[in-house]
Amino acid sequence: MENKIKWGILGLGNIAHAFVEDLKFLTEAEVVAVGSRSDERATAFAQQYxxxxxxxCYEGVVQDPKVDVIYIATPHPxxxxxxxxxxxxxxxxxCEKPFTVHAKETDELITCxxxxxxxxxEAMWSRFLPAIVKVREWLAKGVIGEIRQFKADFGFRCDWKPEGRLLNPKLAGGALLDVGVYPISFASMILGGRPARILSLAHLGITGVDEQFSAVFGYKAGKMALLSGAIRTETPKDAWIIGTEGVIHVPNFWRADSATLWLQGKQAEHYEMPLEGTGKSYEAAExxxxxxxxxLESDIMPLxxxxxxxxxMDIMRNQWGLLYPFERKVARFSFLE
Ligand SMILES: NC(=O)c1ccc[n+]([C@@H]2O[C@H](COP(=O)([O-])OP(=O)(O)OC[C@H]3O[C@@H](n4cnc5c(N)ncnc54)[C@H](OP(=O)(O)O)[C@@H]3O)[C@@H](O)[C@H]2O)c1
Structure with a gap:
C-alpha cells in the first residue's frame, strides 16, 4: 500500500456521490476506480469527480490492482x-448498511x-461521528450511572415510488432494513449486543414491506430499549439514554452533531460539533x-x-412474517438463531 489509501466504489447512486464528496476531507484517501452496471454512468461519474x-461492471473495480478497499453502495440485496x-x-x-439482507449472508461474509x-x-457511519464518540466517553465514565432505558426513533416520509428501493420488496425495502437498523445498532452499542427478548409489531403496506415498526427489547438486569422506524412517516429522530443518575439526549442521532448531558434534572454539559460534509468521512477514516x-476489523463496529x-432484525421480520420475494424462492430458507 502506497502512502494514500485507494478506494474503489460499486454502485453509483445517491450515497456513492455523498461518499466521494466526503472523502475529500481525508487527504490520505483517493478514489481510483468506480463501477456501475452501465458504462455511461461509470464514465460520467468518473468524469464528474x-x-x-x-x-x-463491478468485477472491473474489484480486479483493479490499484484499489486497496471497496465501498459497496448498492441496494440491500x-x-x-x-x-x-x-x-x-x-x-x-x-459495506453499506444494512450489512446484508439477513444474518446468514452476514455470517458467510464474516467467515470469508x-x-x-x-x-x-459495516458502514454504520453514525458510530464514528464526533458527538457519538463523546456519548461513548460519557458512558465509559459512568456519568449517568447504570443505563436503564434507551429510546430512539428514525422515521421519514419517502415519496410514493413503489418500484424504488425503499418500498420495493424485490430490493428488500421497508423501514427495518433501511432506517430501523440505526436505532437497533445504537441499542446494541450501548446495551451490550443482542437483546434477550424482542417484542415487535410492524405495519406492512400495500407493496408488502414494513412501512413502520415498533419494538421493545429486553436485556439483562431489566434494561430496556424502545425503538421505532418508519419510511412513510416523519418522526423526531431523537435518542434518549436514560440512566440511574442522568440522561443523555442526542437529537438526530443518526447524523448527530450535538449531545446533551442532563444530571439531576439540570443540563450538565452540551457538546456540539458540526459534521464535515454529510458525515461519511469519519467511518472512512476508521x-x-x-x-x-x-x-482485520474495527473495534467500534466489530463483525x-x-x-x-x-x-x-431476522427475528423481528420473522415475528411479522416478512420474507422478501427472493427469500421465498429458497426452498428451506431459515433465519439464523
Ligand atoms: N449511510 C447512509 O447515510 C446511507 C444513506 C442512503 C442509503 N444508504 C445505503 O446505501 C445503499 C444505496 O442506497 P442509495 O440511496 O445510494 O440507492 P440508489 O440511489 O438507488 O443507488 C444504488 C445504486 O446501486 C446500483 N444498483 C445495483 N443493483 C441495483 C438494482 N437492482 N436496482 C437499483 N440499483 C442497483 C445502481 O448503481 P449502478 O447502476 O451505477 O450500478 C444504483 O445507482 C443502500 O444499502 C442504503 O441502505 C446509506
Missing part, C-alpha cells in the same frame, strides 16, 4: 454478492473475511486507520456485533 478508472466478489479478489470492504484475513466493516494498523444486529 476526476476519478482515473471507470468500469461498466446485492450487498452480500458485491462484498463476496470484493473479498474473493482480496480487497478490503466497507476471517478465513482470508481481509478487512471487512477504515483507513484499521488498514494502516493491519487490523460479531454486525452479525448480532442482523440476527435481531
Amino acid at each position: 476526476n476519478i482515473p478508472n471507470s468500469y461498466g 446485492s450487498h452480500e454478492e458485491c462484498a463476496m466478489l470484493s473479498l474473493k479478489a482480496g480487497k478490503a470492504v466497507l 473475511a476471517r478465513e482470508n484475513k481481509i478487512f471487512l466493516m 477504515v483507513m486507520r484499521c488498514l494502516r494498523a493491519g487490523k 460479531d456485533e454486525s452479525l448480532g444486529i442482523m440476527k435481531t
Whole structure:
C-alpha cells in the first residue's frame, strides 16, 4: 500500500456521490476506480469527480490492482454478492448498511473475511461521528450511572415510488432494513449486543414491506430499549439514554452533531460539533486507520456485533412474517438463531 489509501466504489447512486464528496476531507484517501452496471454512468461519474478508472461492471473495480478497499453502495440485496466478489479478489470492504439482507449472508461474509484475513466493516457511519464518540466517553465514565432505558426513533416520509428501493420488496425495502437498523445498532452499542427478548409489531403496506415498526427489547438486569422506524412517516429522530443518575439526549442521532448531558434534572454539559460534509468521512477514516494498523476489523463496529444486529432484525421480520420475494424462492430458507 502506497502512502494514500485507494478506494474503489460499486454502485453509483445517491450515497456513492455523498461518499466521494466526503472523502475529500481525508487527504490520505483517493478514489481510483468506480463501477456501475452501465458504462455511461461509470464514465460520467468518473468524469464528474476526476476519478482515473471507470468500469461498466463491478468485477472491473474489484480486479483493479490499484484499489486497496471497496465501498459497496448498492441496494440491500446485492450487498452480500458485491462484498463476496470484493473479498474473493482480496480487497478490503466497507459495506453499506444494512450489512446484508439477513444474518446468514452476514455470517458467510464474516467467515470469508476471517478465513482470508481481509478487512471487512459495516458502514454504520453514525458510530464514528464526533458527538457519538463523546456519548461513548460519557458512558465509559459512568456519568449517568447504570443505563436503564434507551429510546430512539428514525422515521421519514419517502415519496410514493413503489418500484424504488425503499418500498420495493424485490430490493428488500421497508423501514427495518433501511432506517430501523440505526436505532437497533445504537441499542446494541450501548446495551451490550443482542437483546434477550424482542417484542415487535410492524405495519406492512400495500407493496408488502414494513412501512413502520415498533419494538421493545429486553436485556439483562431489566434494561430496556424502545425503538421505532418508519419510511412513510416523519418522526423526531431523537435518542434518549436514560440512566440511574442522568440522561443523555442526542437529537438526530443518526447524523448527530450535538449531545446533551442532563444530571439531576439540570443540563450538565452540551457538546456540539458540526459534521464535515454529510458525515461519511469519519467511518472512512476508521477504515483507513484499521488498514494502516493491519487490523482485520474495527473495534467500534466489530463483525460479531454486525452479525448480532442482523440476527435481531431476522427475528423481528420473522415475528411479522416478512420474507422478501427472493427469500421465498429458497426452498428451506431459515433465519439464523
Ligand atoms: N449511510 C447512509 O447515510 C446511507 C444513506 C442512503 C442509503 N444508504 C445505503 O446505501 C445503499 C444505496 O442506497 P442509495 O440511496 O445510494 O440507492 P440508489 O440511489 O438507488 O443507488 C444504488 C445504486 O446501486 C446500483 N444498483 C445495483 N443493483 C441495483 C438494482 N437492482 N436496482 C437499483 N440499483 C442497483 C445502481 O448503481 P449502478 O447502476 O451505477 O450500478 C444504483 O445507482 C443502500 O444499502 C442504503 O441502505 C446509506
